[in-house]
Amino acid sequence: MDNGTVFWVGLSRIEGLGVRGIHKLVSYFGSPKAAYMASLTELEGSGLPAAVCQSVFSQAGLKEAEKEIEAGAKCGCQLIDYDNPAYPSLLRQIADPPLVLYVKGDVQALSGHCLAVVGSRRPSAYGLQVARRLARDLAERNLVIVSGLARGIDSAAHHGALEGKGKTIAVQGRGMDGIYPAENRRLADKIMESGAVISEFPLGTGPTPENFPIRNRVISGLSLGVMVIEASEYSGSLITARLAAEHNREVFAVPGNITSAQSFGPNHLIKQGAKLVGEWMDIVEEFPPDVRMQLLPSGEASDDGRGIKESGKLFEESLTVEQKKVFESLRVDEALFVDSILDSVSLPQAQVMQALLELEMNGLVRQLPGKNFIRKL
Secondary structure: OOOOHHHHHHHHOOOOOHHHHHHHHHHHHOOHHHHHHOOHHHHHOOOOOHHHHHHHHOOOOHHHHHHHHHHHHHOOOEEEEOOOOOOOHHHHOOOOOOOEEEEEEOHHHHHOOEEEEEEOOOOOHHHHHHHHHHHHHHHHOOOEEEEOOOOOHHHHHHHHHHHOOOOEEEEOOOOOOOOOOHHHHHHHHHHHHHOEEEEOOOOOOOOOOOHHHHHHHHHHHOOOEEEEEOOOOOOHHHHHHHHHHHOOOEEEEEOOOOOOHHHHHHHHHHHOOOEEOOOHHHHHOOOOHHHHHHOOOOOOOOOOOOHHHHHHHHHHHOOOHHHHHHHHHOOOOOOEEHHHHHHHHOOOHHHHHHHHHHHHHOOOEEEEOOOEEEEOO
């Protein structure tokens, strides 16, 4: 346990500070320990209320922090404070990052490229199937699936990631001395085997309604983007999507039946500019090129891990000379405008367009808006 953790936890126990107030205080003094070591005059100079200054000066919260850290160790939690190198870099970038993360499972999962998958607690069969499939496909490509361990879409996303032999992170809205909902205890245990279950809430905190919007900012903050699958008009998933936009992260949505109330959320997000998702590639192609390359699978997978890869390989072997030239000019990490392709292959335009169409029909090439083309992963 990092010695600095006790000071972060201690400050979190002082009434009147709050997460943002603590970050301002630490920024002023340079570290939480320095804040505790400061004189009363120095603390008052930081602009804090007099009562808060007196609490910090009197070392309030430190004894509670020591007990909390001991209790965390007993229940198998690692406490990752804001200064810890294992603290997720993307989470640091939000306006009010948690001071401490309580982690059960693989801490390294927090440093992976993450996508949040959120949605209704009462989804349709279609929503459950889509969440499970997309999470599985993305996890197979080394994307860490982040969700909230709730019933419905959250649970389906976690299960899908596990089926894909990937990692998934469950962010709780309660203390780590319990699992909510209790019916997902077994699922949480499976998640911890390869991924992690985390929370920012102290041990003993119950799953009260006000905790979940707070939890949602962590789901968004950990992730490169947020995908919404079925959400009603007032769903908490839309809060997560709004936070993602505020955090400058990608927002994705799976369209649904326009007659279903559960489709209001994703359909509304798409109208507002969210990326429509029909398959895993719709998500990966929105990430920066360096992230895309790190997510490249060792081989394309179907149900048995061989089908698509083998069919693609057989087709590549049967390419015509023109198709091969066009195919080899394309990249997996960057879409190319049709004019750039024409310049690189030195073939007549009609032959290039025919080759692109045939490659697209056979699943080797994907056309993006604006006559841009990219190799499929």
